[in-house]
Structure formats: C-alpha cells, structure tokens
Amino acid sequence: xxxFFQQLLNGLTLGGVYSLVALGLTLVYGILHVPNFxxxxxxxxxxxxxxxxxxxxxxxxxxxxxxAAAAVALIAVLSERLVFHPLRxxxxxxxxxxxxxxxxxxxxxxxxxxxxDFHRMQTPYNNIIELAGLTLxxxxxxxxxxxxxxxxxxxxxxxxxxxxxxxxxMAQNRDGAALxxxxxxxxxxxxxAISGAxxxxxxxxxxxxNLVYTSMGSLVITKAFVxxxxxxxxxxxxxxxGGLIIGFAEAFGAFYISTDYKDIIAFVLLVVILSFKPEGxxxxxxx
Amino acid sequence: xxAVSRLTRQFGGLRAVDDVxxxxxxxxxxxxxxPNGAGKxxxxxLISGAxxxxxxxxVFNGRDVTGxxxxxVARLGVARTFQSTTLFxxxxxxxxxxxxxxxxxxxxxxxxxxxxxRLRAEERACRDKARAALDFVxxxxxxQRSAGAISQQERKRVAxxxxxxxxxxxxxxxxxxxxxxxxxxxxxxxLIRKMADSGLTICLIEHKMDMIMHLADKILVLNHGGxxxxxxxxxxxxxxxxxxxxxxxDHAHA
Amino acid sequence: MRxxxxxxxxxxLACALAFPYLAGNDYHLTVMSTAYIxxxxxxxxxxxTGYTGQFNLAxxxxxxxxxxxxxxxxxxxxxxxxxxxxxxxxxxxxIGLFVGLVSLRLKSHFFSIFTLCVGYIMYLxxxxxxSLTHGTVGIIGIPAPGAIGPFDFTEARPLxxxxxCFLVASLxxxxxxxxxxxxxxxxxxxxxxxxxxxxxxxLMRNKLLAFMLSVFFAGxxxxxxxxxxxxLGPGIAGVEHTFxxxxxxxxxxxxxxxxxxLGAIAVPWLTQYLxxxxxxxxxxxxxxxxxxxxxVPHGVVGTWLRWRRRRASAAAPAPAPRQEGARHARS
Numbered sequence: 050x051x052x053f054f055q056q057l058l059n060g061l062t063l064g065g066v067y068s069l070v071a072l073g074l075t076l077v078y079g080i081l082h083v084p085n086f087x088x089x090x091x092x093x094x095x096x097x098x099x100x101x102x103x104x105x106x107x108x109x110x111x112x113x114x115x116x117a118a119a120a121v122a123l124i125a126v127l128s129e130r131l132v133f134h135p136l137r138x139x140x141x142x143x144x145x146x147x148x149x150x151x152x153x154x155x156x157x158x159x160x161x162x163x164x165x166d167f168h169r170m171q172t173p174y175n176n177i178i179e180l181a182g183l184t185l186x187x188x189x190x191x192x193x194x195x196x197x198x199x200x201x202x203x204x205x206x207x208x209x210x211x212x213x214x215x216x217x218x219m220a221q222n223r224d225g226a227a228l229x230x231x232x233x234x235x236x237x238x239x240x241x242a243i244s245g246a247x248x249x250x251x252x253x254x255x256x257x258x259n260l261v262y263t264s265m266g267s268l269v270i271t272k273a274f275v276x277x278x279x280x281x282x283x284x285x286x287x288x289x290x291g292g293l294i295i296g297f298a299e300a301f302g303a304f305y306i307s308t309d310y311k312d313i314i315a316f317v318l319l320v321v322i323l324s325f326k327p328e329g330x331x332x333x334x335x336x
Numbered sequence: 337x338x339a340v341s342r343l344t345r346q347f348g349g350l351r352a353v354d355d356v357x358x359x360x361x362x363x364x365x366x367x368x369x370x371p372n373g374a375g376k377x378x379x380x381x382l383i384s385g386a387x388x389x390x391x392x393x394x395v396f397n398g399r400d401v402t403g404x405x406x407x408x409v410a411r412l413g414v415a416r417t418f419q420s421t422t423l424f425x426x427x428x429x430x431x432x433x434x435x436x437x438x439x440x441x442x443x444x445x446x447x448x449x450x451x452x453x454r455l456r457a458e459e460r461a462c463r464d465k466a467r468a469a470l471d472f473v474x475x476x477x478x479x480q481r482s483a484g485a486i487s488q489q490e491r492k493r494v495a496x497x498x499x500x501x502x503x504x505x506x507x508x509x510x511x512x513x514x515x516x517x518x519x520x521x522x523x524x525x526x527l528i529r530k531m532a533d534s535g536l537t538i539c540l541i542e543h544k545m546d547m548i549m550h551l552a553d554k555i556l557v558l559n560h561g562g563x564x565x566x567x568x569x570x571x572x573x574x575x576x577x578x579x580x581x582x583x584x585x586d587h588a589h590a
Numbered sequence: 591m592r593x594x595x596x597x598x599x600x601x602x603l604a605c606a607l608a609f610p611y612l613a614g615n616d617y618h619l620t621v622m623s624t625a626y627i628x629x630x631x632x633x634x635x636x637x638x639t640g641y642t643g644q645f646n647l648a649x650x651x652x653x654x655x656x657x658x659x660x661x662x663x664x665x666x667x668x669x670x671x672x673x674x675x676x677x678x679x680x681x682x683x684x685i686g687l688f689v690g691l692v693s694l695r696l697k698s699h700f701f702s703i704f705t706l707c708v709g710y711i712m713y714l715x716x717x718x719x720x721s722l723t724h725g726t727v728g729i730i731g732i733p734a735p736g737a738i739g740p741f742d743f744t745e746a747r748p749l750x751x752x753x754x755c756f757l758v759a760s761l762x763x764x765x766x767x768x769x770x771x772x773x774x775x776x777x778x779x780x781x782x783x784x785x786x787x788x789x790x791x792x793l794m795r796n797k798l799l800a801f802m803l804s805v806f807f808a809g810x811x812x813x814x815x816x817x818x819x820x821x822l823g824p825g826i827a828g829v830e831h832t833f834x835x836x837x838x839x840x841x842x843x844x845x846x847x848x849x850x851x852l853g854a855i856a857v858p859w860l861t862q863y864l865x866x867x868x869x870x871x872x873x874x875x876x877x878x879x880x881x882x883x884x885x886v887p888h889g890v891v892g893t894w895l896r897w898r899r900r901r902a903s904a905a906a907p908a909p910a911p912r913q914e915g916a917r918h919a920r921s
Binding site: 083084132139142143149150153155156157275278309317 | 639643645692693695696698699700702703704706707708710711714715718829833836840844870871872873875876877878879880883884887
Binding site: 405406411415416423424426435438441448449458462480498499 | 777
C-alpha cells in the first residue's frame with residue numbers, strides 16, 4: 050500500500066512537470082500550427098539559467114526560478130519574432146527545420162558554456178515530510194503544489210481576462226481571431242512568453258530531482274508531444290489530462306514493469322493510439 | 337451520367353449537404369449556385385470522393401461510387417479543379433501537366449529502375465497528352481514558360497488542362513472564373529462550352545450569374561445544404577425561392 | 591539527360607575517382623568515405639522529405655537498423671559480410687513498411703512527431719536490449735567487406751572505391767526514380783495531397799513506396815557504415831544524425847538530386863577545417879539552419895536551378911497571349 054502511494058506521488062510529480070511543459074507546447078501549437086521542436090531546449094535553458102543563478106551568483110531558489118522564467122520567456126519571444134514570424138507563410142517543413150535550428154543552437158550553446166556533464170541544482174527543500182506513515186520528499190510535494198498553482202493561475206488568466214481569452218481564441222482558430230481584430234503579433238509574442246516561462250519553471254522545479262544536463266529537454270519534449278497529440282493540439286484541459294496520464298503511466302510502469310524501458314511507455318502509447326485514431330484522441334474536428 | 341440520390345453530409349450537428357437528389361445528363365453543362373455557405377464545395381467534395389457522405393448514394397455511369405476514395409473516383413473518369421490553383425511554380429507549364437495522365441499509366445518501380453520500354457512509352461504518352469490538353473485550352477505557346485510567371489486567367493486554363501489530361505468524362509470545376517475579369521471570363525466560358533462540345537459532362541460552381549445564365553443547360557440551387565430549385569436558366573430566373581434566397585439582390589430582376 | 595548535366599556529373603565522377611591520388615593521407619580518405627556513406631543516407635532522406643514532403647525524423651534510426659543488422663549477423667552469428675549486407679536495406683525497408691503503414695496516414699506534423707518517437711524507440715531499444723545489440727558496450731570486431739575477385743577491402747583505398755561504387759549506384763537509381771513518372775507522382779503529393787488525389791494518385795501506396803525506398807537507402811548506408819567503421823554503438827541511432835542530414839539537404843538544396851550530395855560532402859569537410867567546430871558544430875549549424883530556411887530555403891543547388899530556369903523562361907519566345915485568348919473566345 051505504501052509503495053502504491055509512493056508511485057502515486059511519483060505519478061503526480063511527473064504528471065505535474067509534463068503538464069506544465071505540454072501546456073506551453075499546446076498553446077504555441079495553436080499559433081504556429083506546427084510542433085515547436087525547440088520547446089525542449091526552452092525547458093533546458095530554464096534549468097541552466099537557474100543553475101547559473103544559484104551556483105554562480107548564490108541567489109535563492111525562488112529568485113532563480115523567477116529569473117529562469119523571465120529568461121526563457123525572452124528567448125521564446127525572440128524565437129517568435131526572429132524565426133517563426135518571418136516564416137509564417139512558408140511551408141510547414143521550414144517551420145520544423147527552423148525550430149530544430151533553435152534547438153540545436155540552445156543545446157550546443159549550453160554545452161559550450163557548461164560542458165556535457167550532469168550538474169546538481171541546489172534546493173532549499175531537501176527535507177522529507179512524514180505524513181500519515183508516508184515519506185514525502187519535500188521537493189516532490191513542492192512540484193505538485195506548484196504545478197497545481199501554476200495551472201490554476203493559467204486557467205484563471207485564460208478564462209477571466211480578455212488577453213487570455215484572445216490567446217485561447219487564437220490557439221483554436223487563428224484566422225477567425227484575426228477577423229475579429231485581435232492583434233495577432235502581440236498575442237503570438239505573449240503566448241510564446243507564457244509558453245517559455247512555463248517550460249522554464251517546470252525545469253527548475255524538476256531539476257533538483259533529475260539533475261541538470263544539456264540533453265534533459267529532449268526526452269521531456271518528445272513526451273510533451275505525445276501528450277498534446279493525445280490531449281488535442283491547442284487544448285488546455287487536454288494537455289493537463291494528458292500530462293497526468295503519461296505521468297502515472299510512467300510511474301507505475303517504471304515500478305511494476307521495468308525501469309529500463311519506462312521512457313518507451315509514452316512513445317508506445319502514442320504509436321498505439323495513433324494507429325487506431327490517426328486524428329488523435331480528442332481532435333476538435335474543424336482545423 | 338451522374339445520379340445523386342438523397343446525399344447528406346453531416347458535421348456534428350450541422351448538415352452541410354442535406355438530402356440532395358439530382359441527375360446530370362451526359363454532355364451537358366450544369367451549374368451549382370447558391371449563397372455563401374450553401375454547401376456547394378462540400379457537394380463537390382462528396383461527388384469527387386474527397387469526403388465521404390453520411391448517407392445517400394452517388395451513381396456514376398451506372399456504377400455505385402458512394403464512399404470511394406478521391407483517387408479511385410478520379411480513375412473512373414471524374415476530374416476536378418479547386419478554387420485555388422496550386423501549381424508547381426518552379427517548373428514549366430508543360431512539366432506541371434505531365435503528371436496529369438499518370439493515373440492511366442501502369443509503370444511501376446521496376447519499370448523505373450530498369451528503364452523499360454513500357455516506361456518510355458508511357459512517359460511519351462503523358463507528355464503528348466499534356467501538350468494536347470495545353471493546346472486545347474489555347475495555351476500551347478506557354479509550354480516552356482515557368483508556371484509561376486503566368487497570369488491568373490492563364491493559371492485557371494492550366495488547371496483545366498491538368499484536369500483534361502486525366503482523360504475524364506465528368507469535369508467538376510470549382511469557381512473556374514474566380515478572380516478573373518469580365519473579358520477573360522467570357523474566354524473561359526467559351527472554353528467550357530468547347531469542352532462540353534467535345535463530349536465532356538461539366539459541373540461547375542460559380543457566383544458569376546451572367547456567365548452561368550448564358551452557359552448552363554441546367555442549374556441546381558443550394559441553400560443551407562438543401563436543394564431549393566433545379567431547372568433551366570429561365571426556370572431559375574423566375575423561381576421565387578431562388579430570388580428569396582439571394583434576398584432581393586439585383587438577380588431578382590435579371 | 592541534358593548534355594550539360596551529363597558533363598557535370600562526369601566531371602564530379604572524375605574528381606571522385608582521382609581523389610585518393612590527390613588526397614594527402616588515409617585520414618582524408620576516411621573523411622570522404624564517411625561523407626559518401628552519409629550522402630547515400632541523405633539522398634534517401636531527400637526522397638521522402640524533399641520530393642514527397644514528409645519529414646521523417648527516424649531516418650538515423652533506420653540507418654542504425656541497417657548497421658546493426660550487419661553487426662549482429664556477422665559478429666554474433668558468423669555470417670559473411672556480404673550476406674549480412676544484402677539484408678541491411680531489406681530489414682530497414684521491412685520495418686519501414688510497418689512504420690509507414692501507421693504513420694503515413696497522419697497529417698504531416700503528426701507524421702514528424704510520430705517518427706521522432708519511433709526514432710527514440712529505436713535508440714532506446716538498441717541501448718537497452720543488451721542480449722541482442724550489446725547495449726551501450728556496442729558491437730566491435732565487425733569484419734571488413736569480403737574480397738571480391740582481386741579486390742581486397744582491408745585497406746583504405748579499395749574501401750574508398752567500394753563506397754564510391756555504392757554512392758554512384760544509389761545516385762543513378764535515385765536519378766532514374768526522380769526523373770520518371772514516379773518522381774513526378776511524389777512531387778505532386780508534396781505540392782498538395784488533395785490535388786494529387788484528384789489526379790488519381792493513390793496517396794497511401796505512393797507515400798509508402800517513397801518511405802520504404804528512402805529507408806532502404808538508409809539501411810544500406812548503415813550496412814556500409816558497419817563494414818567501414820567496424821564497430822557500432824547506440825549513438826548512431828541518435829536523432830542528431832538526422833539533424834545533420836537535414837542540414838546537408840538544406841545547404842545543398844532540398845528536393846534536388848545534386849543538393850543533398852553536395853551538402854553531405856561539403857559540410858563535413860568544412861567542419862573538418864573548422865576543427866574547433868567539431869564538438870560545437872551545432873552552435874553554428876543551429877543559427878545557420880534558421881538563416882538558410884528563412885533566406886535561402888532552396889539551398890545552393892536549388893537557388894542555382896531556379897536562376898537558370900528564370901533565365902530560360904525569360905528567353906523563351908512569347909507571342910502576345912491576349913490575342914491568342916481572344917481568338918479562341920471567338921471560335
């Protein structure tokens with residue numbers, strides 16, 4: 050029983066991180082209509098910025114997280130302006146190649162600056178919380194709580210503010226939104242900024258557990274893709290639900306089936322689902 | 337030639353095409369008109385196989401083709417053009433047309449690798465067909481011109497030629513005169529008449545009423561997915577339901 | 591083939607044949623031979639991505655499949671090299687058949703995501719399935735290609751010519767495909783699924799054919815790689831190799847025949863000379879990829895071809911089309 054709850058906790062932790070990453074990706078998908086392969090690099094950049102702020106400048110964890118969120122938001126906006134905006138009328142293939150270019154630049158840039166080793170990120174939450182006979186590592190609890198809070202804030206923003214509503218409108222139908230007079234450029238930049246910030250924060254939350262290294266984004270991003278394909282491109286609830294599903298599948302799969310092959314679970318799920326439903330699980334039909 | 341009975345296409349709660357039945361006779365020019373959103377292009381998509389119907393039947397030349405894929409329908413002799421003509425801009429006009437006859441060829445990978453006689457004969461046939469189609473639409477002189485360097489009206493004609501290269505018996509033209517000025521519209525209308533005279537059955541979607549009224553043998557009027565009128569141009573001109581559908585625009589006293 | 595093209599290709603072949611006598615040492619031969627091997631794979635990738643418009647991110651995984659087919663059969667089961675090599679392309683194409691059947695029905699970006707995942711699965715399987723692939727230890731001691739007649743392939747120079755032979759054969763087959771009705775079919779699919787279908791083209795069948803052909807080339811290149819380098823690790827399945835090949839295609843010119851070849855040869859040599867780039871090549875490649883895709887999306891060869899076509903088109907005689915149209919309107 051206790052082991053079960055342990056895996057439940059792991060599942061929630063993973064699910065929280067994956068949801069945050071997938072949320073950023075799904076919002077941007079609505080703007081770009083193309084998968085942003087650089088998103089994993091955004092994630093990695095967030096971790097490295099925070100790592101630098103904490104270990105070289107001695108800043109506090111939360112300050113570093115804010116710094117990372119801001120830095121990645123900036124990188125994301127720059128990507129949108131300098132790369133994706135000029136390509137807006139180009140074939141999708143070019144978008145994909147360009148996003149790969151950004152990915153390569155960021156990953157190798159980080160490697161040039163910090164090397165290919167694994168780095169440990171300091172966190173003030175190294176303690177264990179004992180609750181009802183369960184051992185809960187504080188960082189994991191923090192991840193779950195933070196993920197919930199961030200997702201909640203995002204939902205509030207998207208539903209209750211006008212800017213948020215326009216983002217949702219654009220994510221679902223860009224042409225329709227433009228017709229109604231929404232400034233596509235501003236919304237695109239804002240969406241990218243949010244997407245970058247989410248990815249950066251997710252990385253800083255998870256890095257103390259999973260270490261910081263230049264290829265940390267690649268597996269995460271591939272799973273985030275699985276999540277938004279499953280949950281529906283441009284769908285916020287889909288990204289959250291999908292993130293949790295994959296998180297649990299991996300946690301329980303790793304424990305009850307095999308830790309070696311746990312990374313394959315998400316991909317196998319994708320392969321299986323797309324084999325039977327080529328449009329994804331929750332496609333919205335008209336695109 | 338083409339018999340459509342009770343054709344329906346539903347998207348969730350919306351009936352884009354609602355219980356439409358109509359017959360098109362061989363060698364005639366048929367126009368499909370209606371206000372925007374009436375379901376005309378969806379209707380074309382259903383006939384050409386690009387979309388599967390929710391219910392109803394399509395019988396083409398005595399054969400039930402309901403639910404066949406678009407490429408299968410094309411092979412049976414139904415060609416279509418689209419509202420926006422996508423050509424391979426960096427190739428010549430002739431180059432664009434050669435693939436039009438591909439569906440009538442049988443050469444496969446082995447033919448290609450070994451350069452068999454069959455491949456060479458079929459490539460020659462495709463090229464000849466492309467030339468003939470281009471000549472038919474009056475653009476033989478543009479053969480070597482880059483496809484990106486021709487005018488809108490010429491693009492429309494090249495799209496016709498591409499459809500003709502497939503050796504069709506039924507031709508579906510989606511807004512063939514879209515974005516074309518009145519003088520060139522007359523030219524396209526004459527071309528369409530020429531195609532019908534050569535034995536093809538034509539179906540076209542158009543918004544240009546003068547063109548339709550002078551060209552069509554039969555007109556089908558759709559609104560909200562359903563058929564509201566069918567008949568000769570004279571019938572349609574006087575039909576109160578049609579007039580009402582267009583909300584008393586200048587067509588009411590055309 | 592046009593005379594100027596024939597001359598061009600002959601000139602390239604002459605250079606390639608003369609290269610070992612011009613090159614300084616065996617190291618140069620190695621760089622060139624490896625470039626040729628990746629060129630074969632890149633030309634394959636170009637068929638599905640450049641000509642048919644589907645971006646296959648699992649390409650290096652298929653190359654690894656071919657390589658490991660040779661490695662496993664020769665080292666673990668004692669097969670002679672050529673027998674194992676004969677299977678390298680076939681095994682890759684067979685796996686490609688199943689992957690293609692599922693993935694080619696998907697919209698193009700789903701296809702790319704799907705193949706990205708397939709590529710990861712391949713990498714992870716190679717890394718973890720130790721009983722089959724030796725895992726992270728890799729396979730060592732792969733035999734060199736067996737001697738054919740008087741030709742012995744244990745030295746660098748004969749090996750170079752062997753690889754060159756395969757490159758020439760691959761290019762020749764690709765040339766035939768691309769300039770035939772089949773190639774035109776692929777291009778029609780790239781230009782637009784709907785129009786291609788309206789022209790009677792069976793999408794699934796043709797996409798599958800293009801996909802299987804392209805991964806056959808990848809598997810073949812992988813088999814050659816195994817016989818050339820003679821040891822393998824899971825790293826060759828890494829997606830960064832697909833990115834490398836994408837780079838070659840883009841620099842040279844996607845959707846042309848010469849482009850990927852030139853890119854696959856020029857880029858590794860450039861990185862050789864910019865030795866400092868070797869480990870950090872992507873710091874330069876990344877932005878370069880972006881710049882190319884925005885400003886020079888057709889690559890070197892593509893841009894040159896368009897320039898040449900524009901000149902030919904402008905020079906072509908053009909009687910007043912207006913008269914012609916009017917004449918027909920009256921007929």
